[in-house]
Amino acid sequence: MPRIALFGSTGSIGTNCLDVVRHHRERFDVVALSAHSRSTELAEQCREFGPKWAVLCDENQRADLARDAFDPTELRFGADVLEEIAASPEVDTVVSAIVGAAGLRSTWAAIEAGKRVALANKETMVVAGPLVTELARTSGAEIIPVDSEHSAIFQAMQSGAPTEVRRVVLTASGGPFRGRSRAELEAVTPEQALDHPTWDMGPKITIDSATMTNKALELIEAKWLFDLRDDQIEIIVHPQSIVHSFVEFVDGSVLAQLSPPDMRLPIQYALTFPDRCEATARQMDWRTAFSLEFEPPDEEAFPALAIGREVAAQGGTSGAVFNAANEAAVERFLAGELKFTDISRACRAVLDAHDFDPDPALADLLRVDQWSRTEVMKWTS
Template identity: 45%
Template sequence: MKKLTILGVTGSIGTQTLDVIRSDIKNFIIIGISANTNYEKIIPIIEEFKPKYVAMMDEEASLKLKKHCALKKYPTEILHGLDGLNYISTLPEVDLVVTSVVGMIGLVPTIKAINSGKDIALANKETLVAAGELVMEAAKKNNVNILPVDSEHGAIFQCLQGNKLENVNKIIITASGGPFRGKSRQELIGIRPEDAIKHPKWNMGKKISVDSSTLMNKGLEVIEAHWLFGVDYENIQVVVHPQSVIHSMVEYIDGSIIAQMSSTDMRLPIQYAINYPKRNIAVIDKLDFYNMSSLTFEKPDSDTFKCLKLALKAGKMGGNMPAIMNAANEVAVALFLDYKIKYLQIEDIIEKCMDKFDHNIKPNLEEILDVDLKVREYVKNNYDKE
């Protein structure tokens, strides 16, 4: 029986992780969970799964939840802030930490969990984007598995099983193309937040949906793949596949290509990660090839969607540049969702920050966190206008 901590339990990945656990409840115990501010969503989770610990990022939310638990005489201990996340990520009894929080907030708890010997089911892109070298070094040192939850990296992980990395020629990461595939730069000028969060295939949170629409999501995934699988950037290819049936592929040196195919349901990569190395009975709808008309592939339009090009540039520069790029993108997307900047300003802000902040080729964790904070402050001070 695996004992889990789930960071970001009320988000898209967190709630789908709970679905997977419900389907196989006898094999899992949830020890700790975290959320940001929505304590009301946490209450039924406490009642159903009875975790020992809950960490709320927001102090007021933690106080309200603590009051509710005292009234109901629940034994759950309520914590708050980053200290709370770190605590539930390093509990001695926990085997696996599912990091499904969005943004840089997941970096420190993930590293602390790794240093405590916990396997990681990783759904937090920013952890590897901002500090991939540090994270993978810590995982190797502590003999920890980093199990990818992203559909693309979960697919690559499955395609690599039973094969040697030295026999890999190329990793092929597929992209749906997002809701604006085929549009021109001119057509992107008036895009609104409500347009950008309408993903054609996947059920995702708002931030990730916007990243998908700008193709930033694919750029982040390329950087992740570089660190997860130790493959050079020149050997990672992005291919637009609108049907989202093939989730990624691995090409071997003999020309063979192994692809992972399934319905567009995040519960599969979640299930594979938290059960690894075994497979369980399907929790998703299975593919029906008789009703599948065609599978098509295109080259991504990185001239129209410049975020992909910027992310690849940051990844190849390495050091602290991916952290700079990521911080600028996070704040810019938040400002766009709040109607404070225009859609195409997201890429402008990222490019400006990549030019403005000094490139440190070998940053430590403190330096990564410091530049992350400085970039966020710069973007907010210059673009967060009422």
């Protein structure tokens, strides 16, 4: 029975993960849960799943909390505790479901300690992909993707050797603004951008889907996770979000993974791999007619895609700069300070201004992350 630490348990991935556990109580043991600041929800989760530890990363909560609401779970505070728990001999699998670069350190600690990491936090791979995969190689950690596209690729890749892969094709829903021109995107509001047609996700990744930055981040994630060349990754728009990606092999055979858009499947697979168990997620209905559409993305309306390709090709500090710039720009867009189309503009401006280092260490990446956020906070269109 894998002993699971779930970081980011109150989020969209976190609650879906707990639903998987709820359906398979006999298979998984939850030993740690963490949230940023939603203490009431975290306490409720503790009552249901009875972990040994609960962590609130926001230290400000410390003063005014009724700790007995968590009994018998031990309530702890601060992000540093996550690193300690990630490396604990009482943990086998870490589910990395914190949003943004805030998830990097705890994910790093889990990989350093040689754990299985069910990786939802794609930002870790965008910021530090080459360092992370090298760390996993030396520690023996297993990184199993939770991102649905990467889970699909990972599943399809089980049928061939890495050297037999010709290319991977990432599918993209196209988000709420598929079909709109660049000019039409200028005036869209946070409310419109938060209304995703196929997936129900946290606010940051929902905005990333609307700008298609999510696909740019996923392209970078795929490159480092599967050790691909830049010319081996294609992007195709597929509005139904049923085919989660394709892998094309050297003999011309193309394998896809299909399922309704429901994150409980890739989460469950990352926990049970190489086994499978009864579905928690919704399943395909083969008795009702349906069709699947595919179309090339509109690179002009969504400049984030070109930025993603450039950043993937450059490597070095570019991923950390791009990711942090995007996080800060999304925050400013949601606060009403930037236009929707400014998000990519700000990312481009900060990438162009940055002092590129081709071979950074982790500390350098954390430093440029901070620099990039500060630049975006000052940026005006």
